[in-house]
Amino acid sequence: MPALVLAFCALGGAAAVTEPGPVDPVAEPPTTATAPTTSPAPKAGPSPSPTVDRVLPATKPPEDLPVISYVHVPKGFPADPSPASLAHLPEGLHPKHKLAVYDAPGGKPRAYLPSTIRGVTVIVPVVAKKPGWSAVLLPSVNRRIGWLPDHGWRAETLRDQVVVRLGERTLTWWRDGVQQKTWTVAIGSERTPTPLGRTFVLGRTGTHGEVYAGLDALVLGAVPDDRGAVAPGLKDAHTGIHAWYRKSVFGRNVSNGCVRMPKDAQETLLANLAAGTPITVVA
Incomplete structure (x- = not known):
């Protein structure tokens, strides 16, 4: 499979990266418990509302427009209007x-979104819709x-x-709006x-290394x-989710x-989560 780079707790380029000492290597994306909690299920969304607005035409892009890469996204894109939303995003696009x-x-x-990044198929979640247009989360940039x-x-x-x-310090996996598993995890310092x-x-x-329990890491769009x-060595890495050898x-x-x-837990996620799966990190 293609190799992505994690920042080992911050994923990065196209090859697994490790932190100094026992680290969290997370590389670019190359090409799964504890008792469930009782928090309410995330609401489904987004769903387009009926509208009579006209479809705004798309300006023809210049040929030299930059391409979003594993390490670079041009400036000028708007902020995610609901970065802490727990609403389920049921649609992605490739x-x-x-x-x-x-x-x-x-x-x-502002930029071209490629169909693949370092050999990995790009699928981005749809967060909003307007007549003739869809808004998506972008890789390699936060919020x-x-x-x-x-x-x-x-x-x-x-x-x-x-x-x-x-x-x-928990991670919860949901499927079709139904909570599946919750685990206690380690997070950033x-x-x-x-x-x-x-x-x-x-x-x-x-x-690479026994600290990751011999399992693949999930590379996220976040940096x-x-x-x-x-x-x-991790400054161009992406954030990731990966196994760790020490329970402490x-x-x-x-x-x-x-x-x-x-x-x-990592085995469960690897067996179930596909590219494009939405992740929300809240305080």
């Missing part, structure tokens, strides 16, 4: 070819969205959802916190909020930003 992403319906094209015209992509059903609660907000599973990557706070870390703030899971 670009059939590189597509221009706009800063608003009928707005300015930003982009708008795509409603053509040139294939819709994907997203059944699963993950909620990480930093205050409780005070210096290298796990990024808040909505993101998604970009892909998965192999890991470190402060790239300067992580080790130099669970329930603590000790990683470079990644979420560390018990081995059986």
